[in-house]
Amino acid sequence: MKKQLTYRKITKLKYVNEYRDEDLAKSYLAQIKDIVTKPWNIMEVCGGQTHSLVKNGIIDLLPDEINMIHGPGCPVCVTPIHLIDEAIYLAEEKNVILCSYGDMLRVPGATKSLLDAKAGHADIRILYSPLEAVQLAQNHPDREVVFFAVGFETTAPANAMSVVQAHQLGVKNYSILTSHVLVPPAMEAVMDDTESNIHAFLAAGHVCTIMGISEYGPLVDKYKIPIVVTGFEPVDLLQGIYMTVKQLEEGSAELENQYSRVVKSEGNQNAINLIQEVFKVDNRVWRGIGNIPQSGYEVNEKYAAYDANLKFSVNIEDTPENADCIAGAILKGIKKPSECSQFGKKCKPEFPLGAPMVSSEGACAAYYHFNFAMNQI
Amino acid sequence: MQYVCPMPKLDFDRITLGHGSGGKLTNILLQTGVFDLLSNPYLDEHHDGAILELQGPTAFTTDSFVVSPIFFPGGDIGELAVNGTVNDLAMCGAKAQYLSLSFIIEEGMLMTDFWQVLVSIKRACEIAGVQVVTGDTKVVERGKGDQIFINTTGVGQILPTAKISMNTVKEGDVIIVSDVIASHGIAIMSKREGLEFESDIESDTRPLNGVIEDLISKYGDSIHLLKDPTRGGLSSVLNEIARDSGLGIQLEEKNLPINEQVKAACEILGLDPLYVANEGIFIAIIPSNLAESVVEHLKTKVECRSASIIGRITNDHPKQVIIKSSIGGKRVVNMLVGQQLPRIC
Numbered sequence: 001m002k003k004q005l006t007y008r009k010i011t012k013l014k015y016v017n018e019y020r021d022e023d024l025a026k027s028y029l030a031q032i033k034d035i036v037t038k039p040w041n042i043m044e045v046c047g048g049q050t051h052s053l054v055k056n057g058i059i060d061l062l063p064d065e066i067n068m069i070h071g072p073g074c075p076v077c078v079t080p081i082h083l084i085d086e087a088i089y090l091a092e093e094k095n096v097i098l099c100s101y102g103d104m105l106r107v108p109g110a111t112k113s114l115l116d117a118k119a120g121h122a123d124i125r126i127l128y129s130p131l132e133a134v135q136l137a138q139n140h141p142d143r144e145v146v147f148f149a150v151g152f153e154t155t156a157p158a159n160a161m162s163v164v165q166a167h168q169l170g171v172k173n174y175s176i177l178t179s180h181v182l183v184p185p186a187m188e189a190v191m192d193d194t195e196s197n198i199h200a201f202l203a204a205g206h207v208c209t210i211m212g213i214s215e216y217g218p219l220v221d222k223y224k225i226p227i228v229v230t231g232f233e234p235v236d237l238l239q240g241i242y243m244t245v246k247q248l249e250e251g252s253a254e255l256e257n258q259y260s261r262v263v264k265s266e267g268n269q270n271a272i273n274l275i276q277e278v279f280k281v282d283n284r285v286w287r288g289i290g291n292i293p294q295s296g297y298e299v300n301e302k303y304a305a306y307d308a309n310l311k312f313s314v315n316i317e318d319t320p321e322n323a324d325c326i327a328g329a330i331l332k333g334i335k336k337p338s339e340c341s342q343f344g345k346k347c348k349p350e351f352p353l354g355a356p357m358v359s360s361e362g363a364c365a366a367y368y369h370f371n372f373a374m375n376q377i
Numbered sequence: 378m379q380y381v382c383p384m385p386k387l388d389f390d391r392i393t394l395g396h397g398s399g400g401k402l403t404n405i406l407l408q409t410g411v412f413d414l415l416s417n418p419y420l421d422e423h424h425d426g427a428i429l430e431l432q433g434p435t436a437f438t439t440d441s442f443v444v445s446p447i448f449f450p451g452g453d454i455g456e457l458a459v460n461g462t463v464n465d466l467a468m469c470g471a472k473a474q475y476l477s478l479s480f481i482i483e484e485g486m487l488m489t490d491f492w493q494v495l496v497s498i499k500r501a502c503e504i505a506g507v508q509v510v511t512g513d514t515k516v517v518e519r520g521k522g523d524q525i526f527i528n529t530t531g532v533g534q535i536l537p538t539a540k541i542s543m544n545t546v547k548e549g550d551v552i553i554v555s556d557v558i559a560s561h562g563i564a565i566m567s568k569r570e571g572l573e574f575e576s577d578i579e580s581d582t583r584p585l586n587g588v589i590e591d592l593i594s595k596y597g598d599s600i601h602l603l604k605d606p607t608r609g610g611l612s613s614v615l616n617e618i619a620r621d622s623g624l625g626i627q628l629e630e631k632n633l634p635i636n637e638q639v640k641a642a643c644e645i646l647g648l649d650p651l652y653v654a655n656e657g658i659f660i661a662i663i664p665s666n667l668a669e670s671v672v673e674h675l676k677t678k679v680e681c682r683s684a685s686i687i688g689r690i691t692n693d694h695p696k697q698v699i700i701k702s703s704i705g706g707k708r709v710v711n712m713l714v715g716q717q718l719p720r721i722c
């Protein structure tokens with residue numbers, strides 16, 4: 001059966017140009033400049049926001065008092081080395097069709113990346129949706145198909161959906177290799193680190209679209225910091241930063257929602273139900289950061305047959321990070337990419353030492369590709 | 378224009394290894410297919426090579442085409458193979474004249490598909506005014522290719538008033554793009570297995586030699602540089618120019634012409650249009666005082682309706698391409714690392 005994944009007809013997108021409007025952006029910049037009186041460290045949690053900040057040149061446009069610190073919200077960056085090695089092992093040694101989002105392929109494992117394994121004839125395929133992987137499994141009943149289920153809460157519903165769908169269709173040769181991480185525990189880990197000095201957060205709009213905003217109120221109360229749920233377009237980001245600075249300058253600490261055209265307080269209940277159907281919350285190792293308790297999803301007992309870890313009983317030990325790579329400090333916002341001695345030298349997107357230089361959402365790659373490469377290359 | 382080129386009646390419906398053996402089957406395929414369809418005095422000689430009379434500076438270029446799928450919205454691999462090489466010659470300031478044409482066919486390719494590719498080649502040659510004067514056909518075992526790969530090599534004499542050279546690019550020159558960007562890559566992507574989406578987006582594959590010959594006859598050596606930004610997208614070509622000229626390039630994001638559907642597809646797929654392939658546009662680097670005139674001239678051509686001034690050459694930030702974002706920020710535009718999508722052309 002030829003797979004048929006047909007998207008709705010693409011026409012002009014709404015809500016894009018409106019949020020890239022130069023006049024509106026300048027007006028928020030002026031308002032930020034008007035109210036800021038002190039230096040503030042604001043962490044944007046999500047790699048998508050980091051990407052947008054640098055792509056649109058926003059960091060340079062902000063007043064000097066505003067120091068944007070780039071958070072751990074790049075799923076590719078925090079996927080531990082041993083899971084990449086496990087994916088490579090499954091593709092090379094177990095004759096598995098290993099499916100992954102494209103960003104994951106160039107991330108270095110202990111000795112090589114998935115892309116290296118692909119060049120060496122492992123069957124590794126880049127997909128845009130895990131549902132395609134289920135179809136692939138149907139089309140190849142004689143092969144095992146594994147989807148590398150990487151991501152934050154945002155990609156969890158689709159990955160859960162693929163498991164539910166495989167179960168409903170009786171597809172037994174499909175499983176997922178899970179590397180799912182959660183935002184709120186990561187924010188706590190950042191705040192609890194004695195070296196970090198964060199005054200406020202822009203929370204990740206897309207994660208909140210799924211999960212709602214209720215998890216962030218307790219963080220506001222615990223750490224007494226403003227959290228503003230923020231979108232990804234330039235005007236979204238500038239408005240989110242303005243709302244954050246306003247709170248900081250007024251001495252308040254509230255949970256606010258800048259991205260209300262997308263994020264509902266209660267989130268997306270259908271998506272949450274799917275996540276709860278398939279996953280359970282468990283401890284997770286974050287690359288560069290280490291173990292964070294109750295910070296990720298694992299496939300639960302009901303769907304254990306779809307858990308690649310259990311199905312293939314692979315146990316690969318974690319390998320230490322390249323000694324020259326300061327990914328941990330980058331991911332916790334303690335250092336900027338340009339403060340790394342190897343940035344743009346031994347570590348470049350084409351030869352990354354660590355994961356943040358790979359994904360376009362990784363802080364190092366974002367800096368390299370966009371603004372901050374100017375003085376480094 | 379609909380071409381009526383009925384396929385000759387053959388006693389096989391798929392290409393087999395024998396069609397590449399050089400023996401009888403090869404001869405049947407060539408005689409009834411390639412030679413008749415592409416007939417011209419040079420090819421009709423059926424010799425080991427073509428004997429051409431060329432005088433003066435001559436451009437010489439080659440390109441291989443491995444696009445998947447071979448038929449895509451707005452074109453196919455045959456048309457692409459002709460237009461790609463014709464355009465490379467045009468970018469040198471040459472009048473595209475003669476092509477070689479080599480096929481590497483995978484065993485089992487449907488004869489009807491091969492015929493359709495041949496007819497496209499014939500049509501593209503006629504539109505571009507070039508002749509296929511020599512060629513080759515090989516067949517590889519099933520699984521060792523992907524239906525068909527095509528190589529074309531082209532020669533053409535340099536137009537008398539053309540002086541296209543990296544050395545003539547100067548600070549203050551402006552950069553013009555001839556039409557909307559990123560259409561080819563997105564058209565291919567819309568048909569990739571597993572990623573089909575509905576759209577009206579078509580590849581921009583087309584010959585640019587007519588437009589370029591006209592441009593050079595009107596503006597002569599004021600056209601400092603021409604480049605067609607194919608598989609690496611606009612960013613790669615601009616970075617090559619910055620690197621090779623030792624000068625900097627400033628771009629204006631707001632001025633980049635792009636079709637709304639292509640823009641929407643790029644947003645959804647997470648692609649930067651600057652890195653997406655094109656097959657039917659060029660960039661021209663010219664003195665700033667001619668910028669408006671060249672744009673107006675280009676806009677009269679059907680191939681260049683959206684011609685725009687997108688940036689300029691600067692002595693600031695040598696060897697770097699920097700774009701001013703739509704909200705006024707700046708970023709470096711680097712060359713594509715790895716690939717956004719394989720086998721795009």
